[in-house]
Amino acid sequence: MEPGNNTRILEFLLLGLSEEEEVQPLIFGLFLSMYLITVFGNLLIILAISSDYHLHTPMYFFLSNLSFVDICFTSTTIPKMLWNIQNKSKGITYGGCITQMYFYIMFAGLDDILLSVMAHDRYVAICHPLFYTVIMSPRLCGLLVLISWVLVAFYSLLHSLMVLRLSFCPLVQIPHFFCELSQLVQLASSDIFLNNIVMYFAAVLMGVGPFAGILYSYSKIVSCICKITSAQGKYKAFSTCVSHLSVVFLFYFTALGVFLSSGTTYTSHSSTITSVMYTVVTPMLNPFIYSLRNRDIKEGLKRLHWMPSTKDQLC
Numbered sequence: 057m058e059p060g061n062n063t064r065i066l067e068f069l070l071l072g073l074s075e076e077e078e079v080q081p082l083i084f085g086l087f088l089s090m091y092l093i094t095v096f097g098n099l100l101i102i103l104a105i106s107s108d109y110h111l112h113t114p115m116y117f118f119l120s121n122l123s124f125v126d127i128c129f130t131s132t133t134i135p136k137m138l139w140n141i142q143n144k145s146k147g148i149t150y151g152g153c154i155t156q157m158y159f160y161i162m163f164a165g166l167d168d169i170l171l172s173v174m175a176h177d178r179y180v181a182i183c184h185p186l187f188y189t190v191i192m193s194p195r196l197c198g199l200l201v202l203i204s205w206v207l208v209a210f211y212s213l214l215h216s217l218m219v220l221r222l223s224f225c226p227l228v229q230i231p232h233f234f235c236e237l238s239q240l241v242q243l244a245s246s247d248i249f250l251n252n253i254v255m256y257f258a259a260v261l262m263g264v265g266p267f268a269g270i271l272y273s274y275s276k277i278v279s280c281i282c283k284i285t286s287a288q289g290k291y292k293a294f295s296t297c298v299s300h301l302s303v304v305f306l307f308y309f310t311a312l313g314v315f316l317s318s319g320t321t322y323t324s325h326s327s328t329i330t331s332v333m334y335t336v337v338t339p340m341l342n343p344f345i346y347s348l349r350n351r352d353i354k355e356g357l358k359r360l361h362w363m364p365s366t367k368d369q370l371c
Contacts, residue, residue, distance in 0.1 A: 067147040069229045070140060073332075084141045090336050091134045097343030098123035104356035111356050114192040115181065118174045119346060121201055125170065126339035129163035132156055133234035133335055153235040158216045161237060164334075165208035165262055168311075171304055172266035173200050175273035178300060182293050183280040211262060218251050232331070259315060263308075270304060299346045306341060310334035 073083055101123040105111045136156065140146055148156070181188050215237055222244040230239050241251045277297065284290045313330035347353050 067149050068153050068235065069146045069227070070137070070148055070233060070235070071146065071229055071231050072137065072140070072233045080141050080144075084138060087134055087336065088138055090340050091130055091138070094130050094336070094340040094343075095127050097340065097347075098127045100357060100360070101343050101346065101353065104353060104360045108356040108359050111352060114177050114188075114194075114197045115174070116352070117194075117197050118170060118177060118201070122167065122170045122174070123343065125163050125166045126342055128159070129167065130336060130339050132159040132163060137233045148235065153230075153240070154216055154219060157219065157235045157237055157240065158212050160234065160335075161215055162208050162212035164311075165211050166204060167307060168262060168266045169204040169208065170201075171300070171307060172269040172273075173204065174300055175270040175304070178297050179273040179276050181296065182277050211258065214258065215255065218254055222246050222248065222251065234335070236331070263311065263315070267308060274301075299350050302345045303338075303342055306338050306345075307334075310338055 074080070102120045105116045105120040133156065136148065136152075140148075177192060180191050184191060219237070219240055222241070223246040224243065225245050228243050230236070230243065232239050237255065241248050241255060244251075274297070277293075281290050281293050284293060310330060310333040314334050347357060
């Protein structure tokens with residue numbers, strides 16, 4: 057097949073998780089359920105935090121931003137996949153594919169940076185409790201979130217522009233359920249050496265940078281906890297980090313799996329499962345991790361539940 061210019065490409069074909077017709081209803085039902093749970097769970101976290109003044113602290117401000125990003129993250133891939141299954145179509149336009157890839161990279165990067173920022177917040181709260189409200193002021197928290205958005209927007213734009221310079225064959229089949237960066241690059245018909253250099257260098261930089269920040273924060277936290285004399289004080293300090301540590305482990309474990317399998321042109325069964333874990337399962341589990349392990353969130357959800365009945369009584 058002769059290489060074609062990008063202007064000749066009308067659409068890509070997303071092959072999805074399976075090409076077997078009989079399993080499509082099962083895949084549709086499973087992913088629809090997980091998507092609704094993800095949106096509903098993260099939305100509950102946002103509503104509980106925004107409606108309860110007890111939760112108007114830097115820690116929960118970052119958590120509400122993480123929940124919003126998780127909703128957006130899953131919304132970049134799953135609705136299109138469900139639409140294709142429902143309409144028995146595999147097509148996605150060239151512009152739609154680049155747009156999906158841009159927002160997927162952006163929200164994945166935001167997850168990464170926000171987890172690092174939340175680790176720094178825990179470090180300040182545990183190691184400098186007397187100065188916590190001064191250091192983590194509302195202005196600084198807002199600035200950290202704004203900087204995160206700007207950084208990942210340029211990071212995602214860089215990858216998108218690098219893909220736009222590539223040429224593809226007139227018919228491109230992507231062996232995935234969404235437009236994943238490494239798959240698009242590997243399927244290009246033009247030279248991809250520069251793309252590979254930029255892609256892996258940027259991925260290592262984006263992955264190692266925030267992760268190093270998390271390791272540094274927790275090394276300081278462990279050092280501070282070891283200096284606490286009472287066992288109850290140590291437990292109380294560490295318990296505030298358990299939810300965050302669980303999310304960090306889940307996020308980086310699945311992200312590492314995606315990164316290691318990104319070099320293959322055609323996804324294997326294991327790499328596809330890893331992508332599903334990273335893209336769908338991790339954002340779905342985050343609300344459960346924070347709500348089950350965090351007493352403040354539990355109380356906030358209870359107040360959110362009783363709020364309508366309280367208003368009715370007042371009326």
